[in-house]
Amino acid sequence: MTALPDISTVDIVGGSLGGLFHAVALTELGLDVNVWERSTGRPDDRGAGIVLQPGVAWFLGEFCGVDPDRVSVPVTHRQFFTKDGNIRIMPMRQQMISWGTIYKALRDALPAERYHDGQPVTALDPTPAGATIHTGEAGHLVDLAIIADGSASGHRGLVTPDGASRYAGYVAYRGVIEEADLPQELAVRFRDRFSFYDGDHTQFLCYFIPGDFGTTTPGRRRMNWVWYVRADAPELERITTDRNGVGHGLSLPPGLIAPQVRTDLLARARATLPQPLRELVEHTREPFLQAILDGRVTTMRNGRTLLTGDAAFVVRPHTAASAEKAAADAITLYHALQQAPSTDAALQAWEQLRLAEGAAIYSQGVSLGHRLGLSEMETTAGIIGRSN
Ligand SMILES: Cc1cc2nc3c(=O)[nH]c(=O)nc-3n(C[C@H](O)[C@H](O)[C@H](O)COP(=O)(O)OP(=O)(O)OC[C@H]3O[C@@H](n4cnc5c(N)ncnc54)[C@H](O)[C@@H]3O)c2cc1C
Known part of the structure; x- marks a missing residue:
């Protein structure tokens, strides 16, 4: 047509x-x-987790022949942590997907010869x-x-x-952990949940997303967390300078975080986050980050x-x-x-x-x-x- x-x-x-x-x-x-x-080549899966919204879900089904329910992880509740470890829970159904799953569905739907990388x-x-x-x-x-x-x-x-x-004055530290690498007793605390912690000028959130090839089988998924932290311009420059001294400006990809920045992140997690969330940061081998922008x-x-x-x-x-x-x-x-x-x-x-x-x-x-x-x-x- x-x-x-x-x-x-x-x-x-x-x-x-x-x-x-x-x-x-x-x-x-x-x-x-x-x-x-x-x-x-295929870009890094830098977006990690994405809340699946109705337009993207409709697009996947209508134009990509992909059933969104098969490539997303459902959550049934939101849970809100307090610093002392208490939790408030409210029912709220949502679906979580990953940047890479959406990207793959779109690439598969487009004839390869139409994409000139x-x-x-x-x-x-x-x-x-x-x-x-x-x-x-x-x-x-x-x-x-x-x-x-x-x-x-x-x-x-x-x-x-x-x-x-424009830089909004804060960054999102991010982490992705294979579900299989999480201790069982930690993983169960996040199953079926979209978890939040609102602290002093900070917010942490996490949820499970599909694993490789969009798999949503429990045990083969990934935990995705995001931690918003304020950072002035010099601090942004410091934390986006990689382990080799190379500055990346507005983001830092996985695998490149400088040892001191990682040490500081862990220290901040231990000092400020409720225990299960702190453990997620500790289990993350390659945290990455991106500056929050307005445009x-x-x-x-x-x-x-x-x-x-x-x-x-x-x-x-x-x-x-x-x-x-x-x-x-x-x-x-x-x-x-x-x-x-x-x-x-x-x-x-x-x-x-x-x-x-x-x-x-x-x-x-x-x-x-x-x-x-x-x-x-x-x-x-x-x-x-x-x-x-
Ligand atoms: C690091 C990062 C993490 C993100 N995480 C999330 C998330 O968790 N949840 C969410 O909803 N959204 C997330 N997003 C945003 C989401 O990916 C974007 O909003 C969405 O993909 C639409 O972005 P875009 O395609 O317009 O731009 P981008 O994703 O920035 O893509 C722009 C593309 O243009 C290419 N390009 C640039 N200049 C040229 C040129 N001259 N010629 C040819 N190609 C060019 C670049 O290489 C790039 O591939 C993230 C984005 C980034 C950058």
Whole structure:
């Protein structure tokens, strides 16, 4: 099925979740889609755990032929720890998935020849009828260009003057542990639970996610934890400098944490976390971390060049909405192209809807960070991302 007679070719800049959601949905519409991804090979499973939201679940079932119930771990309750080890429990059903499981489902749904890894888009020129894309020496014309190159987007400036991401003043330390590596008596404390601890200017949360190949069999899953901790700019620089003295800026991948930073993390865990959560940190061989960023735009479209995913709005993880937002960008475009009377009307309607929702989720994330005592209402630190 072709969406509209004047769109046939689509190029997507960036082949992470945002780019892939769009590629799969627009291929489903019958369009001739190509994804350009600058990195090579399968990316690290750096997102670790993700709360499975309805849009992503619908997408997996509808477009990827993957039953979301089979690739996610259900929780039935939330449990809230207090410092002295007491627990308050409330029923709440949710499903947990991993970044890698979503990525694999999307890659499997897209014909392999449509995904060009190791091939960065070096230039993009919006034109009235589409865009010229440069991936090597020569440029080629497409009817629609989708920029999905993430929070540090190098092409955002072609669509909007704003949106550069800012450091929110705190980081998420993260850890992933094989369920089989956890002592049984510790693992059972987290089964079927989404666990939280809200401390003084800090929050810790954890839940089980699928293991390798999306397996959800008990014993073969993974424990995923996230610990939000304030860090001023010098501290951010210190903790994202790896064991070899190399600075990574806004994140630190697994396996590279400097010994002193790990020692400090363990000491902080022993001093401040309730015992079961402290033990999770102690059992984590390769903690990693990412800076929390804020980014919002006022425009998501320049003619037939669209800005999507984290390139448009970087929302705080407390919303559990980053992947969901990228999926919703793609689903909304899919429906708009089918239903609107013209391509321009479709893109206009898409932009209006996605700007409103992006702004709402952005504000919700800032407000949640404030309520947790992690940051002020608006970001005070300097601009770290770049808009062009
Ligand atoms: C470290 C990290 C951890 C995360 N953890 C979670 C989580 O737990 N839960 C959650 O919901 N969300 C998480 N997210 C966010 C979630 O992954 C994103 O919101 C979602 O994938 C949409 O992002 P994106 O695809 O727009 O951008 P990104 O995931 O940042 O991807 C951008 C892609 O563009 C590529 N690229 C950049 N420039 C070019 C170029 N010029 N040419 C070609 N390719 C280019 C990059 O290599 C990258 O693959 C995380 C993101 C990161 C970075």
